[in-house]
Amino acid sequence: MSRRRLRIGVIGALTIDVNRSRGGAYSYMGGGGFYSSLSLSRMGVETVLFTAYGSDMNPEWVEQLERKGVEVYRVELERSIVFENVYQDSSRLQKSSGEPSRKISVDRSRLTGLSAVHVTPVLNEVDLTVFKELEEAGCRVSIDAQGFIRSSGKNGCVQHVKRMVPENLLAGVGYVHMNVDEQLFFLNRDVKELFEINPEMVVELTNSEHGSMVVYKQGCFYMPSLEVNTLDPTGAGDVYAAVFLAKHLETGSLLESSLYASACASIKAEKTGPFFDFSVEEVEQRVKALKRLVENSY
Numbered sequence: 001m002s003r004r005r006l007r008i009g010v011i012g013a014l015t016i017d018v019n020r021s022r023g024g025a026y027s028y029m030g031g032g033g034f035y036s037s038l039s040l041s042r043m044g045v046e047t048v049l050f051t052a053y054g055s056d057m058n059p060e061w062v063e064q065l066e067r068k069g070v071e072v073y074r075v076e077l078e079r080s081i082v083f084e085n086v087y088q089d090s091s092r093l094q095k096s097s098g099e100p101s102r103k104i105s106v107d108r109s110r111l112t113g114l115s116a117v118h119v120t121p122v123l124n125e126v127d128l129t130v131f132k133e134l135e136e137a138g139c140r141v142s143i144d145a146q147g148f149i150r151s152s153g154k155n156g157c158v159q160h161v162k163r164m165v166p167e168n169l170l171a172g173v174g175y176v177h178m179n180v181d182e183q184l185f186f187l188n189r190d191v192k193e194l195f196e197i198n199p200e201m202v203v204e205l206t207n208s209e210h211g212s213m214v215v216y217k218q219g220c221f222y223m224p225s226l227e228v229n230t231l232d233p234t235g236a237g238d239v240y241a242a243v244f245l246a247k248h249l250e251t252g253s254l255l256e257s258s259l260y261a262s263a264c265a266s267i268k269a270e271k272t273g274p275f276f277d278f279s280v281e282e283v284e285q286r287v288k289a290l291k292r293l294v295e296n297s298y
Contacts, residue, residue: 121147
C-alpha cells in the first residue's frame, strides 16, 4: 500500500525583495512564504501557502509559484512588504517598507488534511491567533524565529527585538529554526528554556557556510555545509527549515532531515531568487556529498 503524500501548509508574506549580492542586483518575490513553499513543492509535498501581498506584487511571479505546485490563499494588503538586502562579505544591511496594514489569519476549515504547518513571518505579519487555530486543528507546528524578533526602525532599517511569541503559544510548537544571531533575541537564557516549554521540541540552529546544529532535549549534533559558490544567501534558512520539517515527518530521523535541509539550502545559496529551483535528483547528489563529508568529519 502506497504511503499518503505529505500535505504541509506555510504561513508568511510574499515580499518584494530588492537584493544586491555577489549574484548581482535584482528585484523579485521573496519572503519565507516563497522560499519555504517552493522548496516543499519541489520535494514532492502538497503545499498550501497562506500569505499576504499587495496589488504592487507582479502577478506573474505568483502565477509562476502556483504553476510549480503551490496552492495560494491571499490576504490583500494595501501594499506589499518590500525588503532591500545589501550583502557585503558576510554581513547584511537590511531595510524594509514597514509592517503591513493587515495580519495573516487562517480559516480553520482550510487546515483540514494538513500534516503540519510552517509559520514563517518576515516582519510580525502573522496574527498570533493562528496558533490557536493550528492547535485546535491538530496540526504539527514549525516556526521560523526571524519574523517574530524583527521590527522596522528609523529609515526603515530592520532591527532585532525580543521575542514576540508568548511561552504558552510555544508549547504547541514542535520545531524552531533560527540562526546564530537570532537566538540572542529569541531566547531569554539559552536553548534549554525551549525544552522546558515543550520537551519534544527540535531546534535547528543554522550558521550559513559554517553549518548547522540540531538540538533536542536528549542531545545535539553538528551538520557541516557543503562548500559552494555563494551568490545570494537570501532564503537559505527558509529552505532549510521547510525541508527539515518535511523530511522529519517523512522519515522520523533528525540526521536524515538535517542532511536534506542542508543540501537544499546549499542549492539556494548558489542561486538568486528568480533562478531558484531544484530537482529531487539534484538534492540526492548533494546529500551523497554531505554524507561523505560527515563520514570524514568523525
